Amino acid sequence: MxxxxxxxxxxxxxxxxxxxxxxxxxxxxxxxxxxxxxxxxxxxxxxxxxxxxxxxxxxxxxxxxxxxxxxxxxxxxxxxxxxxxxxxxxxxxxxxxxxxxxxxxxxxxxxxxxxxxxxxxxxxxxxxxxxxxxxxxxxxxxxxxxxxxxxxxxxxxxxxxxxxKVSSSSIRKALQAGELAEANRLLGHAYRLRGVVIDGDKRGRTIGFPTANLRLEDKYVVPAKGVYAVRSLVEGAWLSGVMNMGVKPTFQDGVTAPSYEVHLLDFDRDIYGQNLTVELISYIRPERKFPSIQELIAQIQADADTARRILESSK
Missing domain, CATH: 3.40.50.620 (HUPs)
Structure with missing residues (x-):
């Protein structure tokens, strides 16, 4: 074209x-x-x-x-x-x-x-x-x-x-309400975000779940804060993952601008500076604050397991 x-x-x-x-x-x-x-x-x-x-x-x-x-x-x-x-x-x-x-x-x-x-x-x-x-x-x-x-x-x-009637406005509303399945149904394809992998606080690596922190390349419609099962295009291959989109309330207060952190399953290579395309496949749960790091780690593991099941069944 x-x-x-x-x-x-x-x-x-x-x-x-x-x-x-x-x-x-x-x-x-x-x-x-x-x-x-x-x-x-x-x-x-x-x-x-x-x-x-x-x-x-x-x-x-x-x-x-x-x-x-x-x-x-x-x-x-x-x-x-x-x-x-x-x-x-x-x-x-x-x-x-x-x-x-x-x-x-x-x-x-x-x-x-x-x-x-x-x-x-x-x-x-x-x-x-x-x-x-x-x-x-x-x-x-x-x-x-x-x-x-x-x-x-x-x-x-x-x-x-x-x-x-399918419309862009109805899709925006569905995304912002956490109704990802409905948004994707109206789109006819998975909603995508694209950005470059930047340095983050590297906290995920210290708790056993390294993440790729994205700086979005454009002004996107921001979906509901929460955890998503995703597929990410990395170095020419689509990889399964779980993404947290939000303000990380367990670690910080008073933050309003969301961050985008993708944990790629069974992957541990350095991709800083690379462009990542992320397809949002399923909304798993809303973001919430955990009383302890241990409970957060347990929930992240459960989210990763959930994402793996969802992505395996959707292939």
């Missing part, structure tokens, strides 16, 4: 290099959840039938982050994660639109004429609730009207699971 960073107005070079018949799914697609997948797969299927590239047009940074509005608490899928998921779905071109204050003022017509039609998008495929242009005044029907005679528009209906 080719990634093309674009901004308005489109430079002549970008148009020359990328314009041509193509089918494009338009949207923020934060999470690339099952609803988003229905839109993107429609674009890929149509593009393959017509023998043209399948494209996705998305926006970065997240508009809610730029405009400081609404309930933005971070990304479900930062850009790198989104790129990997889209590539796996068969997308040929990812257009990443620079969303800034100036772009937020753009009229729906200017967006369609200056970007979509300039790139010769034959068909734009959008979800039923797609909004665009200044103050979100453009919707799917306006997109159809603005493209009349030049660009077809297909509108994909809501995607539902057991009568529930």
């Amino acid at each position: 080719k990634t093309v960073n674009i901004s308005h107005p489109l430079p002549a070079g970008i148009i020359a290099e990328n314009a041509g018949p193509q089918i494009a799914a338009l949207g923020q697609f934060d999470g690339v959840h099952q609803g988003h997948q229905s839109v993107i797969r429609s674009a890929v299927k149509l593009a393959q039938a017509k023998g043209v590239p399948a494209a996705v047009v998305t926006f970065h940074p997240h508009p809610k982050d730029v405009m400081k509005k609404g309930n933005y608490e971070g990304n479900l899928t930062p850009l790198q994660e989104k790129q990997e998921l889209l590539a796996a779905m068969g997308v040929d071109i990812l257009y990443v639109v620079d969303f800034n204050e100036s772009f937020s003022q753009l009229s729906p017509k200017a967006f369609v004429d200056g970007m979509l039609l300039a790139l010769e998008i034959q068909t734009a495929i959008v979800g039923f609730d797609f909004r665009f242009g200044h103050k979100g005044e453009g919707d799917a029907e306006m997109l159809r009207a603005l493209g009349a005679g030049k660009m077809n528009v297909e509108i994909i209906p809501p995607f539902e699971l057991e009568g529930q």
Whole structure:
């Protein structure tokens, strides 16, 4: 998949290099959840039938982050994660639109004429609730009207699971409530965190459970504090582990920023400075304070055993 960073107005070079018949799914697609997948797969299927590239047009940074509005608490899928998921779905071109204050003022017509039609998008495929242009005044029907005679528009209906509409907001709420199974069900894949392994206080090693302490690479939606069964991509291999995400109340008070500590099962190599991708597979329990180090150690061992059972059964 080719990634093309674009901004308005489109430079002549970008148009020359990328314009041509193509089918494009338009949207923020934060999470690339099952609803988003229905839109993107429609674009890929149509593009393959017509023998043209399948494209996705998305926006970065997240508009809610730029405009400081609404309930933005971070990304479900930062850009790198989104790129990997889209590539796996068969997308040929990812257009990443620079969303800034100036772009937020753009009229729906200017967006369609200056970007979509300039790139010769034959068909734009959008979800039923797609909004665009200044103050979100453009919707799917306006997109159809603005493209009349030049660009077809297909509108994909809501995607539902057991009568529930799948949405990024419902996934955020599920993660924050500790309902990981529900979040992963709506996503259609395991929720992931990615970061670099940094030096910690090394307390885990002294009690027999060394951990990889992560500094997250992006602003993520933070799940509920607690202990999770996880799989971690380490040096090209997926390894089983258990992650504590929280403030370590047994050892410290007054801390509000969570830490991310991953104990990899049956692993004891130095991976400081390496990047780690962590898939959250199952929520084991909430974080709590223990009256003694011995009780904490016993609970960590029980958590590791629980994680091992869960991960073995989910293979």
